Amino acid sequence: MSLRIPHRRLAGLAAVAFAPLLLSACSGDDSPADTTAAEVVTIQDQWIKAADSGMSAAFGVLTNSGASEVTIVSAESPASAWVELHEVVVDPGGATTMREKDGGFVLPAGGTLTLAPGGEHLMFMDLAGPLRTGSEVPVTLSFGDGSSTTFTAQVRDFAGNQENYVPDSGHAGADHPGHGDTGHSVPATPGDGA
């Protein structure tokens, strides 16, 4: 027996408590063509790190209440010339670096993705101006199905998220600002050390 759970009920469930659901292969009016990714993806607890210039990062908890996996393929914001989807990786030597994530951010059906310091995040690569603590910054996420959604994130002071940035050598916009532009020269991850 297959169990079909309507989208509407999924939308109301708390992200953190979400357990894997019994989902049939989507059929009938549950097909992805009827609901866009933008309609089933929500964000909460979002925030963005204050910065005077250079780079910054935004975080939050993304929830996909839909019956299909969705992919965030890109992001943009008036606050930055361009925004990248970043992951943080630890190399065999123990050094932590951040880089663009191949394939974007994948949100499983009915699942969540947490963007947090030390992990995946939205990287604001070239700030148009200072991000002032307390202000709200619009961010637009674009999905694989062509839909997009816009939310605002509040700026707050935060000392962490200072991993070394490793430019993707194949990236079209080759002139990436170096890590030193933000004035942070020491690679560190929050929670590192004693």
Place this chain on the structure above:
Amino acid sequence: MRGATADAATPAETVVPFHGEHQAGIATPAQRHAAFVAFDLRPGGSRDDIVGLLKIWTTDAARLTRGEPALADTEPELAARPARLTVTVGFGPAVFTAAGLERQRPAWLGPLPPFGIDRLEPAWSDGDLLVQVCAEEPTTVAHAVRVLSRGVTSLVTVRWTQRGFRDAEPGRTPRNLMGQVDGTVNLTTDAELDRLVWHDGSVTPWLAGGTSLVLRRIAMNLDTWDEIDPAAREFTVGRRLADGAPLTGADEFDEPDFEAVDSYGIPVIPPSSHIARARHTHDGERFLRRGYNYDDAPGPGRISDSGLLFTAYQRDPHAQFLPVQARLAEFDALNEWTTPIGSAVFALPPGVQEPGGYLGQTLFEA
């Protein structure tokens, strides 16, 4: 909301609700540990900056008080024991100036007039914004103070931090570090709080549900207090040391009889005693007290730096607190051993009724 606690397995897990008509931490039964932190706005602070800061504080306070890590909390594990945490925010005069809201500033909001007994230090006085953090566990207080300070460090600086403690049995009056039962005469019923503490909005509409706070740092000279024997101490205060009963009474909560005289015609409670001088002359001179002891590291050559973080919550400090303070400053036997070294007055906005609001919203959207 007074004494609202959830059924919890342990005291560490007990939550005091953040949302409500009034900010928590005022009528809330006093927790064992407190930190009062005053912040100053950095130059150039605008109305939008202050609103943004208050939204950040509201978000984090609502989370921490229910045992959830703050947004961007780098020590999430330290949020796991809410231990009746309350976070109470107040506004100094500069908030109104910076935000262009002088019209909304209460007439009483500003430094108290000076008293002859004062030896106020700027380092312990005034401030643009106040955060009062209280909890049953000191680590909870420390973490909340850290979180609230670091999320807005580009907008404000810490002006002073006053930490205190109290440890009476629940429902009992605590003792101060002079050894006295301290806090007996107080407001206790919801009716008294509604009449004397909570604004009803008739005078200052945005302050409906809010109140004011006077915080005075009272230094104790324990070295010279040591020289005084128990009988002299009791005459100084007007209460027995053993149980806090007035010298004319049998029980702590007996009404003092200031007219009673002994067989020689001498008043049993000296007119110069603390409780005689502090006594309200009418109902309108009453306020809610919620004091904490402090015992900081002594300076060079000293063995103690102790005293009282005296707090008074009332609708109008000028009408309710000042007359009492003026009588004490004019004369109080206890003044020999106590000195006010800090003083600050804040307007405490109403509570955030529901998630989505922010502290001070009624002022900024008035």
